[in-house]
Amino acid sequence: METGSPETTGAAGDEPVWRGLPPGLLRMRRLLLVLWAGLLALAVGLPLGLFAGPPWAACALLPLTAAAWCWPLLGRNWRSWxxxxxxxxxxxxxxxxxxxxxxxxxxxxxxxxxxxxxxxxxxxxxxxxxxxxxxxxxxxxxxxxxxxxxxxxxxxxxxxxxxxxxx
CATH class of the missing domain: 2.30.29 (PH-domain like)
Incomplete structure (x- = not known):
């Protein structure tokens, strides 16, 4: 990705100068992913652990597993823009x-x-x-x-x- 001058290319046959998105977008999306996955894990695990028993509290790992799976996908999506x-x-x-x-x-x-x-x-x-x-x-x-x-x-x-x- 080019980070140089934002000037356009002059001739029609020239390749365009592509610019990527700044890494702040990826940091924001990953932080939101961790935040929401943590809140969802807490919202699922706490009631299940208190009312259904500790083995059911293991269901709180599902949002965390999904977040771990989504982490690299967010990076791939960010790089594609x-x-x-x-x-x-x-x-x-x-x-x-x-x-x-x-x-x-x-x-x-x-x-x-x-x-x-x-x-x-x-x-x-x-x-x-x-x-x-x-x-x-x-x-x-x-x-x-x-x-x-x-x-x-x-x-x-x-x-x-x-x-x-x-x-």
């Missing part, structure tokens, strides 16, 4: 089993939003949401650094206005 800015459009690629690549032409963008919920703000992350005329082509890039999300929003808005004015 990437985006690239090209001269005429934005590419978003994601997915491990079902790979999706979304192409959003700058001239079709109607609204570019930067959002950040309380957990995302705690981890210093933001999400960029792209809205187009067709609802099926709306796209999002989660887990960006707020400065990068704002830079991308401003650049996409500028390019969208320039491309739509030329239509």
């Amino acid at each position: 990437r985006y690239a800015e090209r001269a005429d459009d934005l590419l978003i690629s994601r997915g491990v089993l079902w790979c999706e690549e979304t192409v959003v032409p700058y001239g079709r963008m109607q609204l570019v939003e930067v959002t950040s919920g309380p957990v995302e703000r705690y981890f210093g992350l933001a999400r960029i949401q792209l809205h187009t005329a067709a609802a099926a082509t709306d796209a999002a890039i989660p887990g960006l650094a707020p400065a990068e999300a704002e830079r991308l929003r401003d650049r996409l808005t500028e390019l969208g206005e320039a491309r739509s004015a030329g239509l």
